Amino acid sequence: MQTADNLLARRTAGHVFQTSPHIVLKCPTQFDNPFPEQAEETEESAKKIVSEKAxxxxxxxxxxxxILQCILCVPEGIFLRRMDSILQERLSQSQRVAIPPAMQEQWVQQLTGAVAWLERQEFVHADLRPANILLDADENIQLGSFDATVKQSQKLLVASKPFC
Known part of the structure; x- marks a missing residue:
């Protein structure tokens, strides 16, 4: 059962719950008795999860x-490998814990490699930003959050400042 106790993140595409020490479930936002604006959020979240599953x-x-490893897609959501942190958090800690230049270079290489590989699969990530870049225990990049991803010939549906 997914409860507030195992909620890791609330994202625009839904919620991320820890199901085990190594696995998370990303599922759409749902409200039992939604207000009109919550009904819109529920519908949008469901569409994003369907897109991400594809x-x-x-x-x-x-x-x-x-690229973040998907374990299983089920009607309720997406089971994913659990990562240790996100790049956004690590960057915010950089005042206290410096990021060595070698690590920065490694991240650039890993991220550009992931994006290039994704483009060879004819996809455009469409929401590339620090909040969607995860880090494993060794601080290696794992590109995730594919709910805005489109095929190269499709119209981009999402754009947010300052990343658009």
Whole structure:
């Protein structure tokens, strides 16, 4: 059962719950008795999860070391490998814990490799920002959050400042 105790994040595409020490479930936002604006959020969240599942089904056929690993897509959501942190958090800590230049270079190489590989699969991530870049225990990049991802020939549906 998904409760506030195992809620890790609330995102625009839904909620992320810890199901085990190594696995999370990303599922759409749902309200029992929604207000009108919550009904819109529920509908939008469900659409984003459906879109993300479609991308992950393709990505599950071929893997790349710096793309977040999907374990299973089910009607309720997406089971994913649990990461240790997100790049956004690590960058905010950089005043206290400096990021060595070698690590910065490694991140650039890993991220550009992941984006290039994704583009070879004919996808555009469409929401590339520090909040969507995860880090494993060794601080290796794992690109995630594919709810805004589109095929190269499709119209971009999402744009947010300052990333658009």
């Amino acid at each position: 991308v992950f089904r393709v990505l599950m056929e071929q893997s790349y070391p710096h």
